[in-house]
Each structure stands twice: as structure tokens, then as C-alpha cells.
Amino acid sequence: MTAKDPSVKFLKFADDTTVISLIQDKDESVSRREVEWQAHWCGQNNLQLNTLKTVEMIVDFRRNTTALTPLTILNSNVAAVESFRFLGTTISQDLKWQTHIDSIVKKAQQRLYFLHQQRKFNLPHALLIQFYSAVIVSVLCTSITVWLGSATKLDIRRLQRTVWTAERIIGCPLPSLQELYTSRVRKRAGKITLDPTHPAHYRSEQLPSGRCYRALSTRTIRHRNSFFPSGYPSHEQLNLPH
Incomplete structure (x- = not known):
């Protein structure tokens, strides 16, 4: 079909x-x-x-x-x-992400309870971090490359507060939400640039120097904050061969 x-x-x-x-x-x-x-x-x-x-x-x-x-x-x-859920991501017709982020924050806060229970049993930091990565980060980062760039500062702070709470429970620093976002954007962009069959591969146009990619021309804030204008950093950042 x-x-x-x-x-x-x-x-x-x-x-x-x-x-x-x-x-x-x-x-x-x-x-x-x-x-x-x-x-x-x-x-x-x-x-x-x-x-x-x-x-x-x-x-x-x-x-x-x-x-x-x-x-x-x-x-x-x-x-x-006005909105519908597509593969775990709530998409609204105004392309704003408050409804989706509300759902993420609620899920993450519920799972923080289980992290706190694990801490009560005096599990080592390595296991707590592993549990946090598997159970909470997986929720925070679902399709994060799509929506975080267009999220409001207030919504980003709400999400980051979940990370700060997990840090207090575990007792050690954790990657910030922005760091999680950046790593996933680079990973996704790297896969697209190396895959000629990807529908978005044509957007990854290299500059004559071959060291970085051409920035896309944008006319709206919505487009500028999307994945594509910000998804193609230099070769060094993507760890790609020259």
C-alpha cells in the first residue's frame, strides 16, 4: 500500500x-x-x-x-x-509541544518514585544511574530531536527539574537535558548524512571546504527551531571522516 x-x-x-x-x-x-x-x-x-x-x-x-x-x-x-498521539508523541495542530511535555513530565515524575525506592535499598551509584538512564531518560528523550528545539523555556525548565531531582536522589551529577538533546541531534544528523536513501539526506549539503554543512535558509522561527537547521554541525562534532 x-x-x-x-x-x-x-x-x-x-x-x-x-x-x-x-x-x-x-x-x-x-x-x-x-x-x-x-x-x-x-x-x-x-x-x-x-x-x-x-x-x-x-x-x-x-x-x-x-x-x-x-x-x-x-x-x-x-x-x-486538535491533537493526536503518533507513536508515543502527542502532535498538536499548532505544532506546539506543551501537551506532549505535560505527558512526559507526569511520566518522569512517577518513575522518580521508583528511583527513590531503589536509593532506599542503598544500591550503588552505578546501578542507580543505569536505572535512571533506562527508565527515566528513555521517557525524557522520546523523539526529543523533534520537539525540544521548539519548546518554551518554561517547559524546558520543567523537564530539567526532573533531572535535578534525580541528581539529588542518586547523589551525583547527571547530563543536563540540553546535553542529552545535543548528543541525540548529532547522532541522528550523522546517520542522515551517511545514508543516501534517507528522505532528508538531500538537506545535508557540504560547504566547499568539506568541514561542515551548509546552514538551511529559514523564514520563520518555527523552521529555525526545528531539527534540520540545527542538526548539521561540523565533521569534528559529528565524528565523521573528512
């Missing part, structure tokens, strides 16, 4: 499918044809779409927006939502 039009992307994971459509000049016909074709394909291949669990989210930053016709699949209306 693949999209027929280049303006539409299918993201598939297990039994979930997300359709991303770019609507230009108020023309929804391509997007709707792809959704209809997807429903038809599922019917031909003995798969049943659950329209009750299907939602539609519209991201539109134009000053003058127009209401789009509600999406219908198999004669059932699809609910329009």
Missing part, C-alpha cells in the same frame, strides 16, 4: 497508518482520492478500517483560513481533532 501522488505520504507502523497530505490552492481532491484508494485497497486485501479510531488533524498557519469539507471514509464521518 503506497501513495500514488508525490504530495501524499503514507507512514505505516504495525497496524496503524498515517496519511499526510499537502493541500495546495484549496484543492483537496488529491488528498481525498488517496484516502478513498486506501479504503478500497484495504477492502480488496481483507483489511477492515476502524473509522471510529480514525481522526483528521489540519495544520494551517495562513492568516485567512477556510473551513475544509469533513472527511468521510466508507460513509462514516471522520472526527476532526
Whole structure:
């Protein structure tokens, strides 16, 4: 099952499918044809779409927006939502991350309790750090390369407070949230630059010197704070061969 039009992307994971459509000049016909074709394909291949669990989210930053016709699949209306959860990350239609960060902070604070219980049993620092990395850092850093650059200072401080609490419980310094973010951005950027098959590989254009990558031109703060403008440091930072 693949999209027929280049303006539409299918993201598939297990039994979930997300359709991303770019609507230009108020023309929804391509997007709707792809959704209809997807429903038809599922019917031909003995798969049943659950329209009750299907939602539609519209991201539109134009000053003058127009209401789009509600999406219908198999004669059932699809609910329009302001946010939805995609592979553990809550995406909002305004592309702000407060809702997602609220969920992360709540999860991390709940797991700090178990770290505190481990400390009561006088476990060595090495095991406490290992537990912290596996159980708490894994929550803080889920898709962090996507959202931290656009997070507000207040939300970043809320997340960092979790790290500070873990430091007090364990009794030793831990990598800051910014350090965790930077290491993961460099790791992700390094993989993209070395993988010509990656959809974002074309963005990794080297300067004539070959020592670093060309910075992307951005027109909005939202784009400037995203992964791509900040994701390509020098070869030395990425530990790539010259």
C-alpha cells in the first residue's frame, strides 16, 4: 500500500497508518482520492478500517483560513481533532509541544518514585544511574530531536527539574537535558548524512571546504527551531571522516 501522488505520504507502523497530505490552492481532491484508494485497497486485501479510531488533524498557519469539507471514509464521518498521539508523541495542530511535555513530565515524575525506592535499598551509584538512564531518560528523550528545539523555556525548565531531582536522589551529577538533546541531534544528523536513501539526506549539503554543512535558509522561527537547521554541525562534532 503506497501513495500514488508525490504530495501524499503514507507512514505505516504495525497496524496503524498515517496519511499526510499537502493541500495546495484549496484543492483537496488529491488528498481525498488517496484516502478513498486506501479504503478500497484495504477492502480488496481483507483489511477492515476502524473509522471510529480514525481522526483528521489540519495544520494551517495562513492568516485567512477556510473551513475544509469533513472527511468521510466508507460513509462514516471522520472526527476532526486538535491533537493526536503518533507513536508515543502527542502532535498538536499548532505544532506546539506543551501537551506532549505535560505527558512526559507526569511520566518522569512517577518513575522518580521508583528511583527513590531503589536509593532506599542503598544500591550503588552505578546501578542507580543505569536505572535512571533506562527508565527515566528513555521517557525524557522520546523523539526529543523533534520537539525540544521548539519548546518554551518554561517547559524546558520543567523537564530539567526532573533531572535535578534525580541528581539529588542518586547523589551525583547527571547530563543536563540540553546535553542529552545535543548528543541525540548529532547522532541522528550523522546517520542522515551517511545514508543516501534517507528522505532528508538531500538537506545535508557540504560547504566547499568539506568541514561542515551548509546552514538551511529559514523564514520563520518555527523552521529555525526545528531539527534540520540545527542538526548539521561540523565533521569534528559529528565524528565523521573528512
